[in-house]
Amino acid sequence: MTDKGRNAKLYNRVINWADIPETELRKGVRRRVYSTDEVMVAHHSLDVGMDLNPHSHDDFDQLVYIAEGRCNYHVEGVAHEMTAGSFLLVPKGAVHYIEPLEEPCVNIDFFVPPREDFAKSLSYLDDLP
Numbered sequence: 013m014t015d016k017g018r019n020a021k022l023y024n025r026v027i028n029w030a031d032i033p034e035t036e037l038r039k040g041v042r043r044r045v046y047s048t049d050e051v052m053v054a055h056h057s058l059d060v061g062m063d064l065n066p067h068s069h070d071d072f073d074q075l076v077y078i079a080e081g082r083c084n085y086h087v088e089g090v091a092h093e094m095t096a097g098s099f100l101l102v103p104k105g106a107v108h109y110i111e112p113l114e115e116p117c118v119n120i121d122f123f124v125p126p127r128e129d130f131a132k133s134l135s136y137l138d139d140l141p
Contacts, residue, residue: 017049021140029055033136039063040112045133052126058083058110058117066109074102074121076110081117085110 032044032055040062044055058081066086076085078098084091085100087108092100102108110119123130 018047018134018137019049021137022048025140033133035133038065041065043133045130047126047130047134047137050124050126052123052130054121054123054130055079056110056119056121058112058115058119060112060115060117062112064109064111066107068107069104071104072123072125072127073104074108074123076100076102077120077122079118079120081115082113083110083117083119084113 027046029044029046032046034042034044034057036042040059042057046053046055076094076099078085078094078096080096082093082095085094085102085108086092087100087102088106091111094100110117
């Protein structure tokens with residue numbers, strides 16, 4: 013990151029998901045992360061039968077977008093059926109997880125401010141010319 017922050021390198025630059033390094037988090041879950049200084053976007057490719065991961069975030073809401081496929085998105089014990097094109101806002105502190113029902117299932121998460129625990133996934137941005 014430059015002294016002026018990450019945005020200085022990203023203004024007017026096209027980056028494709030396919031060019032972002034993918035990390036396998038656990039069985040059936042692969043992630044790519046893009047972030048500016050103000051917002052983070054996480055692209056998840058999910059397999060039916062993946063290891064589920066109920067969790068919560070105390071510091072931020074999570075905006076979920078389903079780009080492909082169909083899933084149940086569980087929030088505080090309620091299953092919300094989602095299809096491609098669906099959005100869901102998960103409030104901070106709510107226990108939530110995704111359960112893919114068909115493949116491919118692609119989930120895009122938006123975080124404001126960017127998650128500090130995902131920062132290690134962003135080293136490729138520092139290497140941009």
